[in-house]
Amino acid sequence: MGIAGRGFCLLVLMAILAACGAPAASPTPAPPSVSPTAPAPSTGLEDSCGDRSKLSKELYLFNWPDYIAQEVLDRFERECGVKVIVDTYDSNETLLAKLQAGATGYDVIVPSDYMVSIMIKEGMLAELDKNNLPNLKHIDPAHLGLYFDPENKYTVPYMWGTSGFMYDTAAIPRELKSWKDVFEPAPDVQGKISMLKDEREVIGAALKYLGFSMNTTNPDELQKAKEVLLRQKPYVKAYTSDTNRDLLVAGEVVLAHIWTGDAIRARDAKPSLKYVIPEEGCTIWQDNLAIPKTARNKYTAEVFINFLMRPDIAAINANTIKYGSPNRTAIQQRLIDPALLNDPGIYPPEELKRRMEWLIDVGEAIELYDRIWTELGVEQ
Numbered sequence: 418m419g420i421a422g423r424g425f426c427l428l429v430l431m432a433i434l435a436a437c438g439a440p441a442a443s444p445t446p447a448p449p450s451v452s453p454t455a456p457a458p459s460t461g462l463e464d465s466c467g468d469r470s471k472l473s474k475e476l477y478l479f480n481w482p483d484y485i486a487q488e489v490l491d492r493f494e495r496e497c498g499v500k501v502i503v504d505t506y507d508s509n510e511t512l513l514a515k516l517q518a519g520a521t522g523y524d525v526i527v528p529s530d531y532m533v534s535i536m537i538k539e540g541m542l543a544e545l546d547k548n549n550l551p552n553l554k555h556i557d558p559a560h561l562g563l564y565f566d567p568e569n570k571y572t573v574p575y576m577w578g579t580s581g582f583m584y585d586t587a588a589i590p591r592e593l594k595s596w597k598d599v600f601e602p603a604p605d606v607q608g609k610i611s612m613l614k615d616e617r618e619v620i621g622a623a624l625k626y627l628g629f630s631m632n633t634t635n636p637d638e639l640q641k642a643k644e645v646l647l648r649q650k651p652y653v654k655a656y657t658s659d660t661n662r663d664l665l666v667a668g669e670v671v672l673a674h675i676w677t678g679d680a681i682r683a684r685d686a687k688p689s690l691k692y693v694i695p696e697e698g699c700t701i702w703q704d705n706l707a708i709p710k711t712a713r714n715k716y717t718a719e720v721f722i723n724f725l726m727r728p729d730i731a732a733i734n735a736n737t738i739k740y741g742s743p744n745r746t747a748i749q750q751r752l753i754d755p756a757l758l759n760d761p762g763i764y765p766p767e768e769l770k771r772r773m774e775w776l777i778d779v780g781e782a783i784e785l786y787d788r789i790w791t792e793l794g795v796e797q
């Protein structure tokens with residue numbers, strides 16, 4: 418699908434969200450106007466390190482595991498002289514809890530959509546100085562102005578993807594296409610399933626299986642989702658978001674609830690693996706770069722965020738971690754591997770996207786979700 422198609426698709430999704438009572442998305446900002454004689458967007462190389470005299474020696478990135486190419490970090494250190502120190506978390510809830518518990522050392526964090534809403538509401542994010550982010554012009558407008566930060570005051574897009582499931586066609590010689598295959602597993606799948614260690618994703622998938630919104634606040638619907646999850650639990654080998662890829666490749670599980678990029682990388686290692694967007698639908702999400710208010714190196718953080726939006730850097734990153742890139746220039750200039758751009762698992766076609774739902778902040782109903790997660794007894 419072309420860029421315009423994808424942009425249209427996100428707009429349709431936003432309209433559906435709004436119609437479903439989700440926070441209304443502000444209209445997607447129009448792309449920056451370009452005069453007919455204006456040169457094509459540069460690669461942004463000239464903007465790479467900002468004012469070097471203002472850079473800190475080190476920068477602390479708090480990120481999801483395996484979610485940035487080492488080469489990108491090495492280049493930032495080589496070009497700008499800043500060493501990036503990476504620490505990781507495996508869910509939005511862990512990120513929030515760590516910051517709320519007083520962790521102050523992080524300069525850049527990578528919250529997903531609904532977690533951005535929560536962090537803005539809690540006053541945890543610093544406003545970005547757009548003067549330091551000239552490479553923002555490379556971002557596809559379809560990924561800007563989304564419901565959780567309508568003016569991109571606090572965040573810029575990093576990567577996006579979906580949360581479906583993957584199975585081994587060599588071990589399961591039939592087509593799987595429904596959450597039913599996950600929540601009511603056949604005998605040859607029982608005990609060989611992994612689920613994400615992520616309460617909104619797992620409860621959301623059970624809700625979707627039941628035909629409910631992944632953002633429901635209705636206690637009866639959540640009770641039914643809990644029953645589905647408790648029935649499934651004896652068949653689940655692990656709740657994990659960072660080892661599911663290895664488990665699939667090693668054959669220790671034959672079916673895994675998984676995020677796009679991890680699925681694509683697992684399939685590279687084992688071609689019999691197949692990624693499925695379930696017919697009932699699944700989550701579509703966007704992870705975003707943000708600066709906590711407590712950051713000690715805000716200027717360097719902005720220079721780093723700008724560096725990540727440089728098309729050649731965004732392409733190295735997307736070609737390595739294999740998630741969907743919001744970098745329009747990197748896509749248009751074919752800096753991203755065309756095999757990835759043409760992979761419907763990473764850039765799903767419009768008809769599939771229509772079945773997907775964004776997670777949103779469910780407000781106080783999160784207590785109901787937390788209770789289900791605790792009752793499910795997923796080890797932290």
Ligand code: SPD
Pocket residue numbers: 481482483484529618676679702704
């Ligand atoms: N391997 C790191 C993947 C990070 C994916 N974040 C997805 C969040 C979806 N709610």
